Amino acid sequence: MEFVIKISQFLLSLSLLIVLHELGHFIPAKLFKTKVEKFYLFFDVKYSLFKKKIGETVYGIGWLPLGGYVKIAGMIDESMDKEQMAQPPQPWEFRSKPAWQRLIIMLGGVTVNFILAYIIYVALSFTYGDTDVTTESMQDGFWIENQLLLDVGFKTGDKIVAINDEKVTTYSGVRKNLIKGEKYAIVRNGVNEEIVLPKDFLGQLSSAERKNGTFKLRIPFMVGDVPDTSINKSVDLKTGDILLSLNGKDVRYFDQVESRMSAYKDQSVNAIFLREDEKINRTLTVSPEGKIEVGLATHNSRFAELGYFDIIHKDYTFLESFGGGIDKFKDQVSNYFDQLGKIFTPSTGAYKGVGGFKAIFDVFPDQWNWQDFWSLTAFLSIMLAILNLLPIPALDGGHVVFLLFEMISGRKPSEKFLERAQVVGFFILIALVLFANGNDIFKAITN
Structure with a gap:
């Protein structure tokens, strides 16, 4: 079921972006009385899943989901229709139109993608507002589990106060600066320190195992589910119970549990949980591997109530949402250009992180969430626009x-x-597609 949800989001987002991008070429072409012979979602190599001719245009769906296209008469494109180009130019052909009209037609797709992203960010601002966590309220810093971050000097409990000499005040600010971050000012045990990342940090990060994330919020152990196969299935635990101590020793954060449990392998421990506003005692069995076999849940608003961090929320009026949307739009465009700059600088190794269709598929969550779906679609729309503007x-x-x-x-x-x-250009694109999807395959094999 999780796969079905992910693939549904992936195909819906991809189809929406492709259709609107091609519509951006189609509309000005028709306005300038240029003949559009085909309008296709996906590629129809030898075969179409669906096609119907309306007026002078054939509308269809191809079987190869690698993009889409509009075939404009009298234009040298991927169809390489040399027979048509050998004929005398006709007034309704692309090549017969003034250069400024052809320029508008060619820029129509990326223009629509940029506009779509902005509209989505405006709608997200108005509908959901902005929610974040202040770094100042994270009294015990970040949870660092990623081995690469540990290798370059970070430790769980580090407080990040500045990146590249610019102060960061929110959790999202730390995460979005990961691409361009080179120098981190941190506070560790009350002492100011500095961590300078190696030049090829992004390349190493791209090659590293991704399941442990990067900088994560320190959260308590909140019970999610207790599987029927768990050694503690008979213990009275409920979703939302928060572990406070083991054998009289306080356990404030989830990242402390594993090391504490290792001391009680194959034993029983007395655990105190917080259930709503009441403390309860339970006896847990610890497996020979140091596990209690209980699933983890997250509930940030509950954690904020208990003082783990402060959540800030900003609502937008309808008019304010236009400003909120442009801020999000500019941030994403800037961040993506930063990312491209790193990718085209071989010494950073960032090119190792370039992914293909699997990488895009993987960013979609396995549970349907409209806020996440539209946020990802807006980002992909910006990505599609910028990549299409590359002078290839x-x-x-x-x-x-x-x-x-x-x-x-x-x-x-x-x-x-x-x-x-x-x-x-076609061979360059094929090479880039093979490289990106080859990266996906390599990571799947090695991670």
Whole structure:
């Protein structure tokens, strides 16, 4: 069921982005009276799952979910329709239109993607507001379980006060600066220290096992579920019970439980839990591996009530949400450009983190949450827009470069040159797709 939820979100988000991107090309093409021969979701290599001709355009769904396209008459694109291009130019063809009209048609897709992302962020601001955790309220710092972070010098309990000499005040601020973070100012046991990350930190992080996350909130052990196979299945525990102590020794955080339990392997321990506002005593059996075989639950608002950290929430009026949306939009665009900058700097090793369709699939949660779905869709829309603007022939950005050259120089590149550039761009794209998805396969094998 979890797979069905993830794949449903993945396909819905991908389909929405592709259709709207191609619609961004389709609408100005039609406004400028340019013939659009095909409008396809996914690629129809030799076969279509569905197609129907309405007017002069065939609308369809292909079987290969690697994107989508609109086929505009008289345009050198991935279809490489040399037969059509060999005919005399017609007034309804792309190549017959003024350069400024062709430029608008080519920029239509990325424009729609940027607008879509902004609208989503406005809607998210108005509907959900902003929720965050203040770093100042995290009295005992972060939970560090990632081995790479431990290797470079971080420890559980570190308080992060600045990244690259810029003060950070919220949990989200720490997480979103992970890509460009190079120097961390921390407080450890009341002493100010500094951690400088190695140049290839992002490459190492991309290659490391991901299940332990990065900087995590320190939370208590809250009971989630007790499986029927658990050695403590007969103990009266309920979802939401919070572990306070073991054999008289306080246990404030979940990250303390494993080390405490290791001292009681194959024994029984007296545990005190907090159930709502009442403390209860329970006797737990510890397995030979030092486990009590009880699932973990999270409930941040409950943890905030108990003083583990402070949650701040901001609501937006309808008008304020437009400002909140633009702030989120600018942050994501800036962060993605930072990420691309790292990827195209080989010494950082960030290229090792480039992922393909599996990487995109994996970012969707295994439970349906509309806030998460739309947040991810907005980010993917920005990603799609920026990647399409890369000056690679066969991408929108490649076409834009040639059109700008034509508009500035007054000389139009020959169709032969454009055909060759398209072939080169196609092979570059294939190489990038193979590299990204190859990274996915490599990580799946090695992690």
